[in-house]
Amino acid sequence: MNFSSWASSIQQRTEVALELALPPSHISPTRLHDAMRYVVLGGGKRIRPLLCHAAGDLFKANQNSLDTAAIATELIHAYSLVHDDLPCMDNDVLRRGKPTCHIGFDEATALLAGDALQTLAFQVLSSRSLDVDLSHQVDMLNLLATASGSRGMAGGQALDIAATNQQLTIVELELMHIHKTGALIRAAVLLGAHCGKATPSELDQLSHFATRLGLLFQVVDDILDTESDTATLGKTAGKDAAQNKSTYVSLLGKNQAKELAVTMLHESHAALAPFGDHALRLHELADFIAERNF
Amino acid sequence: MNFSSWASSIQQRTEVALELALPPSHISPTRLHDAMRYVVLGGGKRIRPLLCHAAGDLFKANQNSLDTAAIATELIHAYSLVHDDLPCMDNDVLRRGKPTCHIGFDEATALLAGDALQTLAFQVLSSRSLDVDLSHQVDMLNLLATASGSRGMAGGQALDIAATNQQLTIVELELMHIHKTGALIRAAVLLGAHCGKATPSELDQLSHFATRLGLLFQVVDDILDTESDTATLGKTAGKDAAQNKSTYVSLLGKNQAKELAVTMLHESHAALAPFGDHALRLHELADFIAERNF
Numbered sequence: 095m096n097f098s099s100w101a102s103s104i105q106q107r108t109e110v111a112l113e114l115a116l117p118p119s120h121i122s123p124t125r126l127h128d129a130m131r132y133v134v135l136g137g138g139k140r141i142r143p144l145l146c147h148a149a150g151d152l153f154k155a156n157q158n159s160l161d162t163a164a165i166a167t168e169l170i171h172a173y174s175l176v177h178d179d180l181p182c183m184d185n186d187v188l189r190r191g192k193p194t195c196h197i198g199f200d201e202a203t204a205l206l207a208g209d210a211l212q213t214l215a216f217q218v219l220s221s222r223s224l225d226v227d228l229s230h231q232v233d234m235l236n237l238l239a240t241a242s243g244s245r246g247m248a249g250g251q252a253l254d255i256a257a258t259n260q261q262l263t264i265v266e267l268e269l270m271h272i273h274k275t276g277a278l279i280r281a282a283v284l285l286g287a288h289c290g291k292a293t294p295s296e297l298d299q300l301s302h303f304a305t306r307l308g309l310l311f312q313v314v315d316d317i318l319d320t321e322s323d324t325a326t327l328g329k330t331a332g333k334d335a336a337q338n339k340s341t342y343v344s345l346l347g348k349n350q351a352k353e354l355a356v357t358m359l360h361e362s363h364a365a366l367a368p369f370g371d372h373a374l375r376l377h378e379l380a381d382f383i384a385e386r387n388f
Numbered sequence: 389m390n391f392s393s394w395a396s397s398i399q400q401r402t403e404v405a406l407e408l409a410l411p412p413s414h415i416s417p418t419r420l421h422d423a424m425r426y427v428v429l430g431g432g433k434r435i436r437p438l439l440c441h442a443a444g445d446l447f448k449a450n451q452n453s454l455d456t457a458a459i460a461t462e463l464i465h466a467y468s469l470v471h472d473d474l475p476c477m478d479n480d481v482l483r484r485g486k487p488t489c490h491i492g493f494d495e496a497t498a499l500l501a502g503d504a505l506q507t508l509a510f511q512v513l514s515s516r517s518l519d520v521d522l523s524h525q526v527d528m529l530n531l532l533a534t535a536s537g538s539r540g541m542a543g544g545q546a547l548d549i550a551a552t553n554q555q556l557t558i559v560e561l562e563l564m565h566i567h568k569t570g571a572l573i574r575a576a577v578l579l580g581a582h583c584g585k586a587t588p589s590e591l592d593q594l595s596h597f598a599t600r601l602g603l604l605f606q607v608v609d610d611i612l613d614t615e616s617d618t619a620t621l622g623k624t625a626g627k628d629a630a631q632n633k634s635t636y637v638s639l640l641g642k643n644q645a646k647e648l649a650v651t652m653l654h655e656s657h658a659a660l661a662p663f664g665d666h667a668l669r670l671h672e673l674a675d676f677i678a679e680r681n682f
Contacts (some may be wrong), residue, residue: 117538123546167447177503182495202477202549205499209471209506210538216510220526228522232514235529239511244411244420244504251415255496351437 097378101144101366108143109135112159112168115218129199129207130214135173137190137328140330141383142167142278145283146286148375149300151380159225163234170242170278173211176204178251184333185324212219212242226289234288239282250274254339262340268309273388276308303365311383316341317351318387326388359384391672394439401436403429405455406462409512423493423501424508427467431484431622435570435605435677436461440580443594448583453519456577457528460513464536464572467505470498472545478627486620506536520583528582535575537614544568550632554636561601566573570602597670599657604652605677611645612681620682653678
């Protein structure tokens with residue numbers, strides 16, 4: 095199966111798993127459930143589920159367990175987007191080509207939908223349907239929580255806010271992104287590997303890969319924000335400059351940012367070397383992240 | 389030991405456990421960590437930790453495990469207060485006698501502090517320091533998530549918003565409160581009992597107790613909102629009437645609301661009968677909740 099067919103198949107099974115995990119719209123409180131479904135279903139590149147499955151496939155993990163771990167990371171990602179778009183944060187009106195949650199619904203509903211999506215991630219990952227050892231399951235829950243909290247993703251958001259209108263150094267920018275986007279990308283890879291009983295040294299190697307990949311993701315994001323348009327991105331283009339945020343492009347210039355992306359792609363690939371051909375999907379995913387235009 | 393000394397000792401160990409679980413202020417992102425500590429430490433009645441310990445003591449549960457379960461419920465409670473106070477929700481300026489988080493810090497920080505406190509609850513409860521069987525631990529994580537999410541506490545918040553400026557029936561009001569405050573109170577009791585290996589029938593009986601207690605808590609809250617003052621409550625008094633919210637007092641009148649509180653107290657006590665004298669602390673906690681003036 096080529097990469098594109100494989101990615102489609104994972105995106106489809108992720109959609110099905112999310113559809114089943116989300117409370118139905120007709121169940122009270124209906125407006126909240128509508129909002130949760132609105133932001134999660136039918137959109138997104140599903141990068142984290144793809145990473146989770148690709149990492150799990152390295153160790154022949156159970157596909158249903160991978161679905162569960164994958165949607166837990168996607169639910170955390172979705173919650174973070176809803177809250178990040180709120181007026182007190184980025185105040186954005188467009189996400190995945192449609193009005194953001196607080197525009198389509200209202201601020202209070204968006205706040206609660208984000209809250210409840212975070213909770214749902216932990217509810218899903220603590221379900222007995224996950225086919226892993228209980229000790230692994232507890233560790234996976236702790237891993238997801240650590241990656242999402244104040245010293246992971248939420249902490250990265252806080253650093254991002256603090257950095258508005260500030261000129262960061264490259265080191266500070268990298269530190270912010272390692273938290274803001276990198277922590278959850280790393281968690282998606284490691285959760286997939288946990289489903290397949292990876293050894294500690296294999297987890298370490300994948301952690302190294304995921305850290306490089308997370309930075310690659312962000313450099314490309316910064317480049318796309320300046321080069322692409324709102325219709326292609328499905329979110330407001332040119333936002334970083336408008337909000338006077340430090341980015342790889344603003345600090346390095348576009349050419350050097352592109353060179354950095356190439357370096358990060360090589361380092362991501364190099365980190366997969368110990369896994370040989372088995373890591374084909376992860377290798378291809380790094381290419382996909384580097385070459386995407388949205 | 390009398391009730392008051394016991395409650396003080398639990399409140400003190402809860403404070404210590406929270407202090408240890410919260411990231412230190414000097415660790416980056418410092419403003420976020422400051423905000424998390426600001427809303428959690430040094431205040432609150434710690435009703436949920438008290439319930440968790442009292443329920444666990446029924447089954448001679450390990451005290452350190454009870455501390456962990458107790459602070460997980462308190463962190464969820466604290467996050468819900470921070471988000472509930474935001475301008476898009478209740479827009480309140482006073483909580484536990486000091487400025488609310490978005491007043492003391494800013495809206496974005498309050499949003500992220502609430503988010504990160506929710507995450508921390510799951511991080512704490514998934515730590516390996518909890519001295520219970522792993523299967524119990526996974527079940528406890530699922531219980532806390534279910535109680536906190538869209539069909540528990542967050543769902544109750546959504547029903548509360550939808551009910552603003554609406555005249556609810558008593559049945560609708562009860563349904564809202566069973567979710568908004570009842571679900572987490574019930575989770576606190578059941579998590580304590582889980583730490584002590586309660587049987588399914590004991591859990592059922594405690595669940596019945598906790599449901600009545602949750603409603604008692606809310607009826608008393610509604611009465612206090614009309615009878616007490618802002619200084620005593622530590623939060624804005626008279627808020628329900630000002631926001632035109634349905635309450636037990638607005639629907640039943642004050643006298644009938646007080647009769648309902650007495651009935652709920654009796655029903656709470658009755659639900660403890662199968663445990664005999666062992667349930668003394670839970671019995672006293674129901675009295676405390678009924679008689680409190682803040």
